[in-house]
Amino acid sequence: MQLKANKQEWAKAYAIFRLIGAGNLAKGNRHQQPVEDENLRLLRLTRYEGEGSLKITRYSDEITAVLNGIEKKIPLQRFSELADRLLLLLKGKEEEFICPEAETLLDELGIFDFNPSALEGEDFEAVFFNEKTECEEFRRIRIKSNLSNLYLVAANRASNFKYDITQVKFSNPETNKINAIGDNETGSILRLDEIFRLGGKLKFTGTEGKFFLSALQLIDMQLPKLLAEMIRNFYTTDLLTVRDLTEELNRNNPFKVKDEMIEKSRVYEYKIRQFLYAAACGMKPTKTWRGNGYNHTHLFITKKGELLSYDPNEKENFEKFLFFNTRFSLPNEDKNKFGSIEKENGQWLIKLNLEIRFI
Numbered sequence: 001m002q003l004k005a006n007k008q009e010w011a012k013a014y015a016i017f018r019l020i021g022a023g024n025l026a027k028g029n030r031h032q033q034p035v036e037d038e039n040l041r042l043l044r045l046t047r048y049e050g051e052g053s054l055k056i057t058r059y060s061d062e063i064t065a066v067l068n069g070i071e072k073k074i075p076l077q078r079f080s081e082l083a084d085r086l087l088l089l090l091k092g093k094e095e096e097f098i099c100p101e102a103e104t105l106l107d108e109l110g111i112f113d114f115n116p117s118a119l120e121g122e123d124f125e126a127v128f129f130n131e132k133t134e135c136e137e138f139r140r141i142r143i144k145s146n147l148s149n150l151y152l153v154a155a156n157r158a159s160n161f162k163y164d165i166t167q168v169k170f171s172n173p174e175t176n177k178i179n180a181i182g183d184n185e186t187g188s189i190l191r192l193d194e195i196f197r198l199g200g201k202l203k204f205t206g207t208e209g210k211f212f213l214s215a216l217q218l219i220d221m222q223l224p225k226l227l228a229e230m231i232r233n234f235y236t237t238d239l240l241t242v243r244d245l246t247e248e249l250n251r252n253n254p255f256k257v258k259d260e261m262i263e264k265s266r267v268y269e270y271k272i273r274q275f276l277y278a279a280a281c282g283m284k285p286t287k288t289w290r291g292n293g294y295n296h297t298h299l300f301i302t303k304k305g306e307l308l309s310y311d312p313n314e315k316e317n318f319e320k321f322l323f324f325n326t327r328f329s330l331p332n333e334d335k336n337k338f339g340s341i342e343k344e345n346g347q348w349l350i351k352l353n354l355e356i357r358f359i
Helices: 007-022 076-090 100-109 172-179 187-197 210-219 223-236 242-252 259-263 267-280 315-324
Strands: 004-006 024-028 034-049 052-058 062-067 070-075 096-098 124-130 135-145 151-153 160-166 201-207 297-301 307-310 326-328 341-344 347-353 356-358
Touching (some): 007 034, 007 076, 007 100, 007 297, 007 307, 034 135, 062 100, 070 100, 151 267, 172 187, 187 201, 201 210, 210 223, 223 242, 242 326, 259 267, 267 315, 307 315, 315 326
Antiparallel strands (some): 024 034, 052 062, 124 135, 297 307, 326 356
8 A cells, every 4th residue: 555645744754865865964044045064964864663773874875774683775866866756746736645666765764654753752863974073963853844834833722812802892793793704714813803993902811721821931921922912913914924023022112121122132032032942842832841842953844845954052043043934824713713702701802823834
């Protein structure tokens, strides 16, 4: 039976094939471009498969793969050719597809699952030669593909932000009429327009997920309110990117900080970058967060199919990459239970969802 998988799954195979075939991984900058003279040359790769480990050593024209004591030699050309083939499919319209040639090579290597059995979330481990420092470097690698929708914060009921509707009262028929506006994709925007037309205001009160609220407050006690303001602006203006929505915070200055703090210290940007960094390192709305996440090197696949490395340990560069390459997006309202007027403890309210994906 042929293996049919989605783009995010096939991207993991693509990344391994391309890395082995090319033999190099470039450091990326905030513009998703390779940094000149910042290359890592692949020496060895290890991927955990079930109870064993697949060890791949790269040579000038072939690799040696060892799994459970069985050694195989495979020409590098096959990896490059199949990476080219997978890239065409990944850029295609089909969200799920088969690639028999790639499946055959995965079988030869002993890879039968796109997600390895690693304990700490990495896709594989690798030893590189840093051409700048002339030293070997060990990296734990997580693959992130932007060839299909890649989410930094995926939609979830726990990431709903709750806002009391103030300065206006609705009857039940009026509420039903407003909730009937639009569909479950963009209806929340139209319903907010109607609430504001009738004189209503929004007052942030908390998140639906208690773990999420605690995690945000652990990063910064003001962060929930800042994100709530960004979400409100996203749903009520044409602003989409994290960068533009943060600039709106700078203009409106919701916490009335000194102008010097905004201009020189970029205080709002700083707080948002801390949130993005935590999300990239494993913070999730549904889980307890204690500030200790993954620090694996991110192998980022660009929309062009380039492989770039981003290291959370190089915090400044990693934060800039996240800040300049993410945007808010609208998830499905029915699935995530938000966007309609509700009554809770006698108070009318509306929930708006936080979803952030890569541009």
